[in-house]
Amino acid sequence: VGGYMIVHKGMPVVVGILIAILMGVIIGLINGTLVAVMDLPPFLATLCTCMITRGLGPALCGGFGVSWPSSMNAAGWFRKIFRFNAEVGGAIKVIPIGIVLIVVLVIVMSFVLNHTKVGRYTIAIGSNKEATRLAGVNVKLFHITAYAICGLFAGLAGVAYAATYATIYPGSGAGFELEAIGGAIVGGVSASGGSGTILGTFLGVIVICLMKVGLPFIGLQANWQQIFTGL
Secondary structure, eight states, X not given: OHHHHHHTTOOOHHHHHHHHHHHHHHHHHHHHIIIIISOOOHXXXXXXXXXXXXXXXXXXXXXXXXXXXXXXXXXXXXXXXXXXXXXXXXXXXXXXXXXXXXXXXXXXXXXXXXXXXXXXXXXXXXXXXXXXXXXXXXXXXXXXXXXXXXHHHHHHHHHHHHHHOSXXXXXXXXXXXXXXXXXXXXXXXXXXXXXXXXXXXXXXXHHHHHHHHHGGGGXXXXXXHHHHHHO
């Protein structure tokens, strides 16, 4: 959606980025409403919205990819937020600024999870939703907030993905949700709720990414990559 607004509607890149992030938040709010207010099973609700959005992407773009402005274009400034090319010793080196941003976000969200109402109530809801409600907490509000935050970060991830690749095709993120879930659980998040840390999740995701990116460097084919990652 963000790329479509930039390329086909002539909007500034910053507007396209904000729209992409806003789309993530809106879908998060929809998910939260389906789960917290309509009391649908989380897996079912998010699976349905996942399918709907994957269908709307190709419908919007006519099934074609969208090319965001390149790094050679003045409008491609946003790419330098995540990857910056610098000359070191006469050679061009890619400086992955994105990992620095991730570390900053890990620190910020660790504070939010452990030292704010949003974070503590989110853990409480995951542990025992009914007990949290009886304790006087507005469970529906904080439950929806958790999904909105999730959508916010999904939107940010989409922008980071767009900053890394030249062309974005509808459905490019298919399968990423399984890696995200796997990384979270490897990092100590309980599938039944109420337990987990931001740092643990970060380390779990790093493990999954190292398997995905590192195994090809030692010459393993795609099928062996999947086998070793599964193991």
